[in-house]
Amino acid sequence: MKSARLVSILLLLQTRGRMTAAQLAEELEVSVRTVYRDVEALGAAGVPLYGDAGHAGGYRLLDGYRTRLTGLTADEAEALFLAGAPGPAAELGLGSVLAAAQLKVRAALPAELRAHADRISGRFHLDTPGWYADADEAPYLPAVADAVWNSRVLNILYRRWAVPTDVERRLEPYGLVLKAGRWYVVAGPGPRTFRVDQILELAATDEEFTRPDDFDLAAYWTGYQRDFHDRLHRAEALIRLAPGTTVPRAAPADGPPDEEGWTLARVPIESVERAHGEFLGLGTAIEVLEPAELRDRLARTVAELAERYGNSRASGGD
Structure with a gap:
């Protein structure tokens, strides 16, 4: 709509300063001729807008002119x-x-x-953390945010999963990411990703660093998540599923359902330990065929449960 386009031109010039007709046309995805007509319409409406000719020319608003018009729909x-x-x-x-x-x-x-x-x-109310996770305590979050904003180096004591667990790190914090209620700081050199709630000690410094011009926080995080999931599910299980049973990320294996309607499927797993807990929750609606380590571990757990509950029943009859 022309009215919306006129508002866009006004706001672009107000926020960016001088712009050529070609730049405005590219921004608005219209022809340069259309921009000329729109500029004439703004001038006729009393907007103090003028243009300069030449290579360094372009349109701009009279110095000091501001509009309260936001253009919001x-x-x-x-x-x-x-x-x-x-x-x-x-x-x-x-x-x-x-x-x-x-x-x-x-x-x-x-x-x-x-x-x-x-x-x-x-x-509508947005509540980002999950139901079954307590909010992470991140007392150093404001200090990290300040360092991100002012490009200041941080020296931290960080707790990780690997041994040794508590390590000292020098960070050049590029940005903060909030994911499912948990804060992460993306920092150089690297860059690398750190959980803010795992920072045990923090010392802010006056040392400045230069954030790489080509660093894109959103693009980095997208790639980081993709790599994380690739690393997360490095193994695969072959399973049988009862009719009507579904498992996230499972892909049907070759072959039709058997006579009882059970189907074969392959599903990526993070580890035997993690899959053991997840598959136990499906009870008798699943049978693990591969890997043998996972199948044997489930069999041992089921045998232990049967013995435990069998002993409890026997004890109750005495």
Whole structure:
């Protein structure tokens, strides 16, 4: 729509300063001729906008001119208030800042959009942590966030799974990621990923570092998750499943169901120990065929359970 495009041109010039017609056309995905017509329309509407000719020319707004017009649609206003996550903001020490920002945005909205924003914030609430996990205590999170923002080196004592468990590390923190209620810091050199709640001691320094220009936090995290899952499920189990039984990530193996409707499937597993616990929860609806180590371990557990409950029944009859 032309009206939305005019608002976009106004906001682009207000936030970025001088822009050429070609730059505006590329940003808005329209022709340069369309930009010329839109600029003329803005000028006719009284917007103090002027253009300079030449190689370094372009359009710009008169110095000091600002508009209160946000250009927000109803959907955009709703999404803005839905995206505000007070819990994570408070953990970063930005709870009051977020509240103030939302208050200012709300005050600047027209009455109709303000009603939309109030409606969405009153009907939807984002709670990122899972049900069965206690919130991680991360007392050093604000200090890590400050180092990320100011590009300051951190010296930490970190607890890891491998031996030795407690190690000293020098971090150049590039960014923070919140995943399922847990904070991670991505830091150089490397980069590498560290759980913030596993930082035992932290010493901030005045040493500055240069964040790589080509580092993309979102792209890094996407690749990190993919590699993590690849490492996580390095083994595979061959199983039989009773009719109607499903297992996450299971892929049907060759061959039709047998006479009783049981099907063969292959499923990636993290480890024998982890799969042992997961498959026990399916009871008699699953049979593990491979690997032999997992099958034998399940058989031993079932035998121990049968003996235990058999002894309990016998004891109750005495």
